[in-house]
Amino acid sequence: MAHPTPAPIIPPAGPVPMPPASPVLATDEYVTVVVLGASGDLAKKKTYPALFALFKHEFLPPTAQIVGYARSHLEINDFHARLRSFIKTKNANEDKQLTAFLANCHYRSGQYDQAEDFQQLDAYLSDLEARFARPPQSRNRIYYFALPPTVFVPVANNLRDHVYPRGDHAGWARVIVEKPFGHDLESSRALGRALAAKWNEHELYRIDHYLGKEMVKNLISLRFANVFFASVWHRHAIHNVQITFKEPFGTEGRGGYFDEFGIVRDVMQNHLLQILTLVAMERPVSLTADDVRNEKVKVLRSMSALDLKDMVLGQYTASPDGSKPGYLDDKTVPAGSRTPTYAAAVFHINNDRWEGVPFILRCGKALNEAKAEIRIQFRDVPGAGMFPSPLSRNELVIRVQPNESVYLKLMNKEPGLSFRQHIRELDLSYQTRYEGVRIPDAYEALLVDVLRGDQANFVRDDELDAAWAIFTPVLHQIDAGAVEPEPYSYGSRGPAAMTAFMETLGVARDRQEYHWQGKPTATVAAPAPQPVQQPQSKM
Numbered sequence: 001m002a003h004p005t006p007a008p009i010i011p012p013a014g015p016v017p018m019p020p021a022s023p024v025l026a027t028d029e030y031v032t033v034v035v036l037g038a039s040g041d042l043a044k045k046k047t048y049p050a051l052f053a054l055f056k057h058e059f060l061p062p063t064a065q066i067v068g069y070a071r072s073h074l075e076i077n078d079f080h081a082r083l084r085s086f087i088k089t090k091n092a093n094e095d096k097q098l099t100a101f102l103a104n105c106h107y108r109s110g111q112y113d114q115a116e117d118f119q120q121l122d123a124y125l126s127d128l129e130a131r132f133a134r135p136p137q138s139r140n141r142i143y144y145f146a147l148p149p150t151v152f153v154p155v156a157n158n159l160r161d162h163v164y165p166r167g168d169h170a171g172w173a174r175v176i177v178e179k180p181f182g183h184d185l186e187s188s189r190a191l192g193r194a195l196a197a198k199w200n201e202h203e204l205y206r207i208d209h210y211l212g213k214e215m216v217k218n219l220i221s222l223r224f225a226n227v228f229f230a231s232v233w234h235r236h237a238i239h240n241v242q243i244t245f246k247e248p249f250g251t252e253g254r255g256g257y258f259d260e261f262g263i264v265r266d267v268m269q270n271h272l273l274q275i276l277t278l279v280a281m282e283r284p285v286s287l288t289a290d291d292v293r294n295e296k297v298k299v300l301r302s303m304s305a306l307d308l309k310d311m312v313l314g315q316y317t318a319s320p321d322g323s324k325p326g327y328l329d330d331k332t333v334p335a336g337s338r339t340p341t342y343a344a345a346v347f348h349i350n351n352d353r354w355e356g357v358p359f360i361l362r363c364g365k366a367l368n369e370a371k372a373e374i375r376i377q378f379r380d381v382p383g384a385g386m387f388p389s390p391l392s393r394n395e396l397v398i399r400v401q402p403n404e405s406v407y408l409k410l411m412n413k414e415p416g417l418s419f420r421q422h423i424r425e426l427d428l429s430y431q432t433r434y435e436g437v438r439i440p441d442a443y444e445a446l447l448v449d450v451l452r453g454d455q456a457n458f459v460r461d462d463e464l465d466a467a468w469a470i471f472t473p474v475l476h477q478i479d480a481g482a483v484e485p486e487p488y489s490y491g492s493r494g495p496a497a498m499t500a501f502m503e504t505l506g507v508a509r510d511r512q513e514y515h516w517q518g519k520p521t522a523t524v525a526a527p528a529p530q531p532v533q534q535p536q537s538k539m
């Protein structure tokens, strides 16, 4: 195969100034970000918009260069035009910023398994470093895998062998890997071994983008920076914990990818389980990555492998009016597929703090609303009978999205001459309490962590292993078609079996009508945004 020589880099018009201090990178550090799979879906929808946002808000130094790499042959102007169509700007100033950002975005095409192509990439990066890094700045490289998992290993090997920083001022190298990290315990271990053959654990950043969401990052502050939560955060006060993810759209023509995984691998084994560990873990010794992850691993190791009898699985059918197709109507889904698009499961954490408390994880596509939340339901008040009104259980709700908020539902005396109790809430709605404050996208927050070298919000190898150990036995049964998922209509609340499932676990619904009086939230089915999914293998 012919390998074209790298295009010469346009010589600088004048001396490149030392970059201003970045809040995340010291002045003696220079960084190049290499986006592998730059022509794909994830790159254009998430990676580049997040990098632009960091550039715009001066978290990415203006000299940092971004090099896209993929197999497609793309002219740089076409590549920039493609990025422009996915990066929204609000005014002329942002347009100017985008033009400046794109001037730092390069593109190289090459195969994923060819050493020579990676050697040429290395030469290209070295040229850029010679131009933009100012000695004594160290020359650091971030490699972002926006790639199908089939090429993770050859790309990781080629990068380590041919594109690793070396020579004078060589700095650090960090690899960002996107899920799926295998499809069960065995495949995850095989992938882990292959990556570990060339890379150190401290260089690997396994992304679970839910760990970058503002309210998920807030969990550690809520729990450990407030004495009143710490004092009720255990089985004596909490009856159950519900962690819920709902999407109001189905696979919408991308069922081919989804069908290989199903909702348990797509959302529950990673995003929801990660949230569970942050809700349940003990106070870490410090906020350093390993102290936090040590506590998360302990939670996972205190959980038994999931059993099918502790699950409800569902698959959506067409909406009652026929306007929305069922899962099996998606042409990309294999006929007769039993892949679940909805799953609920109950977990128990076998330790002193949580014994007997059900942790209920629920996730589904094509449901009645868009919502991700953590709902901590407290125990019933003893002696509630002395009150004239039925008492509902207190609930602490942490709304991850949309409309981030923390609210505590409590019983309050109706004001006035009445002595009745009604449900009200202590409400920290971000829209009103942090009016005008921009909440960064999860990918931005995680890229900042990578620039800082903070792995606390990334999944460690033993954490991943423990997570797969919990799910692998049921996943194998589901894969073997052992369960027929219960049908539920597109746009509904999920399978009918959920009502009995929640009742059996002792989850109580409000015992009075409750209507929140605050600003209405847009939780009802909205036009479906296209989900970002791991690009399908093009190999």
Ligand SMILES: NC(=O)C1=CN([C@@H]2O[C@H](COP(=O)(O)OP(=O)(O)OC[C@H]3O[C@@H](n4cnc5c(N)ncnc54)[C@H](OP(=O)(O)O)[C@@H]3O)[C@@H](O)[C@H]2O)C=CC1
Residues within 6 Å of the ligand: 242, 244, 375, 397, 399, 403, 405, 406, 407, 425, 427, 428, 429, 493, 509, 514, 515, 516, 518, 521, 523
């Ligand atoms: N700051 C804010 O943004 C605040 C917003 N609110 C809003 O007020 C409304 C009520 O709040 P809240 O009570 O916390 O939440 P919800 O009414 O959304 O749900 C409460 C719980 O009851 C379940 N549930 C809802 N409908 C049914 C049903 N028909 N059968 C069985 N279970 C059901 C829900 O499960 P499921 O998820 O499966 O439906 C959820 O677990 C919500 O729209 C909320 O967003 C309230 C306070 C503050």
Ligand SMILES: O=C1O[C@H](COP(=O)(O)O)[C@@H](O)[C@H](O)[C@H]1O
Residues within 6 Å of the ligand: 209, 247, 266, 267, 372, 531, 532, 533, 534
């Ligand atoms: O990882 C995934 O997450 C998205 C939902 O992410 P969100 O940030 O939009 O809540 C989901 O649509 C997709 O199926 C899954 O792979």
